[in-house]
Amino acid sequence: MAGRFDPNPFDEEHVNPFSVSSNLNLTSPYLYPLLVILLSRKSVYWIQHTAKNWRPSPLSHEPVGFNNHDPIDIPLDKVSELRKKERELKAKEEELIKREKEVKRREDELARAGVIVNRGRNWPPFFPVIHHDIPKEIPIHLQNLLYLAFATLLGLVLCLFWNLITLSAAWSKGGTANAWFVALIYFVTGIPSAYFMWYKPLYRTFRKESAFRYGWFFLFYMVHILFCIFAAVAPPILFKGYSLTGILPALDWMNYNSLVGIFYFVGFGLFSLEALLSIFVIQRVYSYFRGTAEIKRDATKASIRAAI
DSSP, X not given: OOOTTOOOTTOOOOOOTTOOOSSOOTTOTTHHXXXXXXXXXXXXXXXXXXXXXXXXXXXOSSXXXXXXXXXXXXXXXXXXXXXXXXXXXXXXXXXXXXHHHHHHHHHHHHHHXXXXXXXXXXBSTTSOOXXXXXXXXXXXXXXXXXXXXXXHHHHHHHHHHXXXXXXXXXXXXXXXXXXXXXXXXXXXHHHHHHIIIIIHHHHHHHHHTOSTTHHHHHHHHHHHXXXXXHHHXXXXXXXXXXXXXXXXXXXXXXXXXXXXHHHHHHHHHHHHHHHHHHHHHHHHHHHHHHHHHHHHHHHHHHHHHHHO
């Protein structure tokens, strides 16, 4: 048990840190803060003295390179020109996008209205002359009938081409040059006339299912049928009928040259088949037109009755 006058072991020793003693204790805890204060005062004095006498060195006039390379100096006018071109390109791009949207909108409107935009010439494939696309532009219930009409157009091309070949053979065997020139006129004018006068109107009529052009088709298709019948007979009216490969000149040529006579007989068969197929086509078209007209008339009557 501790005595009454024993020193307190937890009592701190009061030592004056600023007292000068010959016996300086280096392990005293007050020595290091004192040294720090003294050093800080000297540091502040040195910094102030140095700042008065220090001046920054002037910068060099030569540009400093980056990674030992010369700096890229872009003039301001070029930068502005590049920005101007960039704005122009953006404006053109926006204009093209706007035009594309406008064209797409018009095509959609035409498609909703039932009008099909012409996509350009695509037939025949090896040398496109006309636009012809039955599977995509003609309703499915009219495609077979239009294929038959198109077959009559191709049949007419074959007939007139064979007629020209036959007249060439006849000319080489003593025929007249005038008959050959008339056959050439048939070939050059007959095919475009058939396409524009009756096939194209029928194509447009079937595409829109409109009865407006039926009368035009019937008129010129009847002319086409009459021409085929006339060519199959070839009466002696123009150059004694030798300008067409009909039955009458075929019989005459059999007495002079059997080979040319056979050519004429083949032409007679082609014109006869063309006339028969054309008659079948006009009957089918007339039946469809009549049925459509009756349906429209019945619908009109029904709407009037409903209104009354």
